[in-house]
Amino acid sequence: MIGAPPGERVSELVMTAADVVKTYGAGDGAVSALRGVSVSFVRGQFTAIMGPSGSGKSTFMHCLAGLDTVTSGSIVVGEVDITGLSRTRLTELRRDRMGFVFQSFNLLPMLTAEENIRLTGRLAGRDLDQGWFDTVVDTLGLRGRLAHRPTEMSGGQQQRVAVARALLTRPEVLFADEPTGNLDSRSGAEVLGFLRAAVDDYQQTVVMVTHDPVAAAYADRVLFLADGAIVDELAGPTIDAVHARMRKIEG
Numbered sequence: 244m245i246g247a248p249p250g251e252r253v254s255e256l257v258m259t260a261a262d263v264v265k266t267y268g269a270g271d272g273a274v275s276a277l278r279g280v281s282v283s284f285v286r287g288q289f290t291a292i293m294g295p296s297g298s299g300k301s302t303f304m305h306c307l308a309g310l311d312t313v314t315s316g317s318i319v320v321g322e323v324d325i326t327g328l329s330r331t332r333l334t335e336l337r338r339d340r341m342g343f344v345f346q347s348f349n350l351l352p353m354l355t356a357e358e359n360i361r362l363t364g365r366l367a368g369r370d371l372d373q374g375w376f377d378t379v380v381d382t383l384g385l386r387g388r389l390a391h392r393p394t395e396m397s398g399g400q401q402q403r404v405a406v407a408r409a410l411l412t413r414p415e416v417l418f419a420d421e422p423t424g425n426l427d428s429r430s431g432a433e434v435l436g437f438l439r440a441a442v443d444d445y446q447q448t449v450v451m452v453t454h455d456p457v458a459a460a461y462a463d464r465v466l467f468l469a470d471g472a473i474v475d476e477l478a479g480p481t482i483d484a485v486h487a488r489m490r491k492i493e494g
Contacts, residue, residue, distance in 0.1 A: 255285050255286050256284070256286075257284050257285060257286050257320070257415050257448045258307065258318070258319065258320050258321075258415075258448075258450075259284070259317075259319045260281060260282050260283070260306075260307060260316065260318045260319075261281050261316055261317045261318075261319075262279045262281055262315070263277050263280045263281070263303070263313050263315075263317075264277055264278060264279055264313065264314045264315045264316050265277035265299070265302055265306055265311070265312075265313055265314050265471075266314045276299045276471050277299050277306065277313075277471045277472075278470070278471040278472045280299075280303060280316075280468075280472060280473055282473060284450060285448070286446055286448055287443075287446035287448065288442065288448055288463050289438065289439065289442045289448075289449045289451070289462040289463045289464075290449065290450050290451070290462055290464055290465075291451050291453055291459040291461075291462035291464070291465045291466070291480070292304060292452045292453070292465075293453060293456075293459055293466070293467055294468035294469055294492070295469060298468040298469050298470065298471070299468050299470070299472075300452050301420065301452055302471075304418060304450060304452045306318060307416075307450065308341060308343070308418045309325045309328075309333045309336065309337055309341075310337075312326070313326050320336065320340060320341075320416065338363065338366065338367050338412075339412070340415045340416070341415065341417070341418065342363075342408075342409030342410060342412060342414035342418070343409055343418050343419075343420075344402070344405050344406055344409050344418070344419040344420070344422045345420050345421075345422070346420060346422065346424040346425055347425065348393070348398075348401045348402055348425075350393045350401055350404060350405060351393075352393050352394060354392065355390050355392055356385060356388050356389050356392075356393075356396065357390065359404055359405075360376070360379075360380070360385075360404060360407045360408045361408075361411070363408055363409075363411065363412055364412055367412065369412065376411060379411055380407060382437065383403045383407050385400070385403055385404060385407060388400055388404070397430065398426050398430055399426055399427070399429070399430025399431075399433055402422060402425075402430065402434050403433070403434060405422075406422075406438065406441075410441060410445075415448065416448045416449075416450060417438075417447055417448065417450070418449075418451075419438065419450070419451040419452070420451075421452060421453055422434055422451065422453075422458075423453070423455065423458055428457075431457075431458065436461070438461065442463070449462075456482045456486050456489065457482055459482075460480050460482045462480060463478070463479070464476060464477060464478045464479075464480065465480045467492055474492060475491075475492065
């Protein structure tokens with residue numbers, strides 16, 4: 244199994260995927276999107292997932308996050324195998340234990356930045372930890388934007404609001420799907436820096452799908468997928484090293 248450092252204590256494991264298979268269709272028309280993927284994620288680790296178009300990277304993240312079902316295999320978050328949960332229980336688990344940052348921001352346009360940030364906690368019926376709210380808002384530089392609606396903010400500011408919303412519930416895992424895809428290079432670097440700080444300063448676990456070697460270089464490790472399987476792993480990635488691995492896989 245890729246991803247569990249030698250001697251790592253089981254108590255530090257946040258999520259484990261074992262022999263995950265995802266097949267679309269049946270018979271002669273069946274397409275194997277994932278072919279027996281096994282990997283683990285530990286607390287305070289930033290993992291980037293890369294691969295050519297059609298490699299299965301987005302499908303894998305969606306399965307990890309319970310946004311898509313698996314054909315076989317297991318995905319365990321903490322002590323809970325999410326592949327066996329009912330739809331209602333899975334929704335509750337995602338709300339309570341996972342955070343999500345998407346390329347399209349997914350902010351509600353009629354709400355202010357502050358209302359968007361607080362939304363997930365309100366839906367979960369949680370009492371607000373004001374101290375943590377203040378920490379997240381100030382770390383992300385959003386104090387002066389709390390009364391603004393999404394249309395009054397830049398793309399980078401909107402994505403920072405989305406990151407704040409995801410972090411406010413202190414998720415066990417934060418999933419980021421191409422979080423810089425709609426941003427310019429400066430705004431993208433800011434958002435990636437904040438994700439890096441969440442890992443380093445608050446022991447957040449981040450799993451990010453990206454096509455960008457610059458973004459991947461912010462991670463602690465990069466998993467490379469091709470044809471639905473993990474074919475390589477790179478620890479301590481640099482931009483040049485990620486480029487080289489991708490050329491090798493695509494070549």
